[in-house]
Amino acid sequence: MGQGEFSLIERFLSHFPRAKVQVGPGDDCAVLAPGKGAQCVTIDALVEDVHFTRAHFTPEDIGHKALAVNLSDLAAMGARPRWFLCALALPRELPRRALLGLARGMSALAEEHGIALVGGNFTSARELSITITAAGELRTSPITRSGGRPGDVLYVSGTLGEARLGLLHLQEGRRRSSAILRQKRPRPRVALGLLAARFASAGLDISDGLAQDLGHLCRASGTGAELGLSLLPLSPAVRAALGPQGALAGGEDYELLLAIPPSRTSAFERACGRAGERVTRIGQLTGGPPGLIRELGGRSLRLPAGFDHFRNGRTD
Numbered sequence: 001m002g003q004g005e006f007s008l009i010e011r012f013l014s015h016f017p018r019a020k021v022q023v024g025p026g027d028d029c030a031v032l033a034p035g036k037g038a039q040c041v042t043i044d045a046l047v048e049d050v051h052f053t054r055a056h057f058t059p060e061d062i063g064h065k066a067l068a069v070n071l072s073d074l075a076a077m078g079a080r081p082r083w084f085l086c087a088l089a090l091p092r093e094l095p096r097r098a099l100l101g102l103a104r105g106m107s108a109l110a111e112e113h114g115i116a117l118v119g120g121n122f123t124s125a126r127e128l129s130i131t132i133t134a135a136g137e138l139r140t141s142p143i144t145r146s147g148g149r150p151g152d153v154l155y156v157s158g159t160l161g162e163a164r165l166g167l168l169h170l171q172e173g174r175r176r177s178s179a180i181l182r183q184k185r186p187r188p189r190v191a192l193g194l195l196a197a198r199f200a201s202a203g204l205d206i207s208d209g210l211a212q213d214l215g216h217l218c219r220a221s222g223t224g225a226e227l228g229l230s231l232l233p234l235s236p237a238v239r240a241a242l243g244p245q246g247a248l249a250g251g252e253d254y255e256l257l258l259a260i261p262p263s264r265t266s267a268f269e270r271a272c273g274r275a276g277e278r279v280t281r282i283g284q285l286t287g288g289p290p291g292l293i294r295e296l297g298g299r300s301l302r303l304p305a306g307f308d309h310f311r312n313g314r315t316d
């Protein structure tokens with residue numbers, strides 16, 4: 001970015017507390033706390049006109065969401081968020097107050113989850129994009145996609161389809177709805193991920209829609225699955241506007257999909273109840289052909305394709 005880069009970086013950094021690491025932002029690398037592993041590392045980018053538009057999202061929304069999608073990946077592994085790096089590509093005409101709004105949205109979520117900004121990069125670009133690398137610590141074995149076994153019970157957190165409905169509301173020109181809030185400000189299920197790590201055989205976060213993401217889990221685990229469409233947790237608004245089939249394709253929910261061995265389901269449900277985490281039993285893994293998803297009772301499920309962002313499809 002050249003001239004003015006340093007003061008801009010300093011102003012951006014002033015939104016974040018000093019990270020408790022050996023070397024934080026400002027050097028060529030961050031040096032993380034020795035002896036503590038950042039075993040779990042993820043990266044995700046949020047790109048203007050693909051994942052958001054500046055007409056619909058405030059800078060605070062964009063900052064929140066850029067970090068939230070990474071926290072959701074850490075949550076899906078059962079990791080405790082620790083550190084993140086942030087690369088910003090900024091259009092020249094982007095007002096400074098927008099950059100600082102972005103920092104505010106991001107730092108508020110970072111504080112909530114105790115994750116420290118330890119470095120990053122600024123560059124100029126035609127479109128605004130934010131790429132974040134986040135690292136977390138594991139205290140148990142990670143929750144992977146591949147550990148599921150036939151008979152494991154499938155649970156999802158929260159409700160499904162809300163973010164997709166929010167996107168439709170925005171495209172219809174609506175400014176405010178609870179679904180729009182879910183689209184702009186997803187809540188990563190970090191606490192549930194930490195809890196679930198004690199119980200789950202497999203899991204992932206739902207970024208591409210339940211149908212696609214369950215397919216990923218099944219193929220990695222070498223299982224099929226049975227799903228109860230009538231069991232899916234849907235808000236009345238999603239039930240009316242999308243129905244269960246539409247909710248299956250609903251991307252960007254950032255809820256967790258978890259497989260729990262049958263001997264552990266009661267303890268898991270009790271632990272969720274105590275922690276105030278809403279989870280719903282939606283089906284089970286089967287020995288069926290890997291990746292094949294049937295409706296409970298046997299009918300093969302007509303699986304919807306993934307969802308569209310504002311312009312491009314998402315492939316990750």
Ligand SMILES: [Mg+2]
Binds near residue numbers: 072073076204205206
């Ligand atoms: Mg993920």
